[in-house]
Amino acid sequence: MAMFLAYGLVVLSPGLASRVILESISKSPNVPNIEFLVACSKKLTPDCGESIFMNIFGNAAKPISDHCCHLLVATGRPCHNGLVNNIINRVPGYKTNETITRPRSVQIWNKCALVA
Numbered sequence: 744m745a746m747f748l749a750y751g752l753v754v755l756s757p758g759l760a761s762r763v764i765l766e767s768i769s770k771s772p773n774v775p776n777i778e779f780l781v782a783c784s785k786k787l788t789p790d791c792g793e794s795i796f797m798n799i800f801g802n803a804a805k806p807i808s809d810h811c812c813h814l815l816v817a818t819g820r821p822c823h824n825g826l827v828n829n830i831i832n833r834v835p836g837y838k839t840n841e842t843i844t845r846p847r848s849v850q851i852w853n854k855c856a857l858v859a
Contacts, residue, residue: 747853761831776825779821779822780823780825780826780829782822783825783826784826785818786813786814786818786822787811787814787815788814790811791807791810791811791814791815793814794807794808794811795807795811795851798847798851799823799827799844799847799848799851800827800830800837800840800844800847807851807854807855809858811855812854812855812858812859813819813852813855813858815851815852815855815859816856816858817857817859820848820852823848823852824848827844827845827848829847831844
């Protein structure tokens with residue numbers, strides 16, 4: 744399965760991001776846009792998905808690469824926002840940090856949009 748991020752949710756290596764993305768999607772079977780989110784989750788490479796996820800929801804030690812920014816922007820803003828919203832709203836523990844993670848998500852999108 745792919746993992747995002749954000750990004751959460753594109754082909755991921757076994758890691759936190761892939762588990763969270765899969766959990767957010769599996770908890771959303773009745774969400775009207777579930778097929779859209781699943782398709783979005785398959786658009787990033789595992790490494791890029793993990794990097795984007797950790798920069799939004801974790802404490803990433805290094806910034807997102809230009810390559811990963813290009814992939815993120817190519818997925819489109821609706822995918823990015825949809826995956827982030829799904830994680831925040833459906834995975835326990837992520838809603839509590841929403842005031843930190845939502846601004847990070849916007850900053851990452853804006854940075855990547857400039858690079859792409």
